[in-house]
Amino acid sequence: MSSTDDYQPLRGDDHAPGDEPVGRHEIAEGVVGYLVGLGLAILLTAVSFFIAGTSLVWHPSIPIALVVLAVAQIGVHLVFFLHITTGPDNVNNILALAFGVLIVFLIIVGSLWIMYNLSQNMMPMAMPTG
Amino acid sequence: MTAFQAGADYGDGRREEARRPAAIALDHSDPASKRIIVGYGFWIFLLSDIIMFSAFFATYAVLSGETAGGPSGRDLFDLHNVAIETACLLLSSFTCGLAAIGARAHNGLMYYGGMAATCVLGLGFLAIEIREFVGLVAQGAGPTRSAFLSAFFTLVGCHGVHVTLGILWLLTMIAQVFAKGYRADILRRVLCFALFWHTLDIIWVAIFTVVYLFGAGA
Numbered sequence: 001m002s003s004t005d006d007y008q009p010l011r012g013d014d015h016a017p018g019d020e021p022v023g024r025h026e027i028a029e030g031v032v033g034y035l036v037g038l039g040l041a042i043l044l045t046a047v048s049f050f051i052a053g054t055s056l057v058w059h060p061s062i063p064i065a066l067v068v069l070a071v072a073q074i075g076v077h078l079v080f081f082l083h084i085t086t087g088p089d090n091v092n093n094i095l096a097l098a099f100g101v102l103i104v105f106l107i108i109v110g111s112l113w114i115m116y117n118l119s120q121n122m123m124p125m126a127m128p129t130g
Numbered sequence: 131m132t133a134f135q136a137g138a139d140y141g142d143g144r145r146e147e148a149r150r151p152a153a154i155a156l157d158h159s160d161p162a163s164k165r166i167i168v169g170y171g172f173w174i175f176l177l178s179d180i181i182m183f184s185a186f187f188a189t190y191a192v193l194s195g196e197t198a199g200g201p202s203g204r205d206l207f208d209l210h211n212v213a214i215e216t217a218c219l220l221l222s223s224f225t226c227g228l229a230a231i232g233a234r235a236h237n238g239l240m241y242y243g244g245m246a247a248t249c250v251l252g253l254g255f256l257a258i259e260i261r262e263f264v265g266l267v268a269q270g271a272g273p274t275r276s277a278f279l280s281a282f283f284t285l286v287g288c289h290g291v292h293v294t295l296g297i298l299w300l301l302t303m304i305a306q307v308f309a310k311g312y313r314a315d316i317l318r319r320v321l322c323f324a325l326f327w328h329t330l331d332i333i334w335v336a337i338f339t340v341v342y343l344f345g346a347g348a
Contacts, residue, residue: 018230035224
């Protein structure tokens with residue numbers, strides 16, 4: 001196993017994204033982790049598809065529910081597939097992720113906000129057809 | 131001390147940290163292992179890739195109503211196809227995880243089996259997506275029809291290109307492990323590939339929610 005010494009951090013307190021915590025070498029445990037992630041992801045996906053097509057829920061709440069489900073599923077993927085956790089060995093990965101999420105939030109919310117205001121202030125125009 | 135740290139269970143890492151003398155907790159002179167550095171660097175790249183996608187998402191969200199009198203998402207999207215695509219990518223994320231475990235354990239059956247399954251599922255996803263795109267263009271709903279369709283093809287097409295490149299990378303990793311064995315440098319590449327593939331699945335979650343479910347249902 002000398003070629004995989006790489007897996008052991010030289011200091012005990014850092015963690016590559018995607019790697020499972022050191023000490024969980026057992027194949028079965030790893031597979032169970034991915035199975036739990038897969039089960040949760042399938043559940044959230046199924047609920048998303050169900051809610052999008054159903055008339056059982058109050059209609060204006062559907063987009064919010066879909067966003068919440070998507071964020072939850074992204075969280076499941078991050079934890080169970082990419083092994084980004086809140087442990088002390090994961091601080092660097094979490095900080096990078098937090099910065100990425102901040103930028104993504106600024107780009108999407110900023111764009112929507114500005115463009116919505118712009119289109120509110122536009123004069124109505126005849127749309128060229130064809 | 132080293133043995134104590136290496137044996138520390140990350141489950142209660144916080145308590146270990148608390149018990150560790152302050153002088154050692156602050157000692158940052160030892161470098162992290164190459165695997166951690168490579169993984170972290172690739173994680174930064176993936177986050178920048180996600181930020182690029184967020185610009186496409188913002189564009190799509192702004193333009194999704196601008197159909198220029200043409201068909202909207204409700205007329206075009208077939209959620210059955212999307213559900214199958216989602217299942218393909220989700221299962222491929224799982225098999226990719228199995229392959230990563232197999233690589234780590236030097237288990238050829240798990241590694242090659244997992245990678246092959248990932249490849250087949252990825253190709254299935256691509257086949258359905260290409261069929262959808264060809265069908266849209268054939269019914270006159272190509273990227274030139276409206277701003278909505280331009281943004282749609284850019285966003286979903288960019289994800290498709292990523293999947294295509296991912297499959298090429300996947301085949302390369304199968305060949306490299308086959309030719310060079312489970313060497314540390316090869317295993318670092320397998321780690322990066324697995325991160326890349328899982329990230330594509332995360333982006334697909336955002337796509338099927340924002341593009342397809344919002345477009346077809348809400």
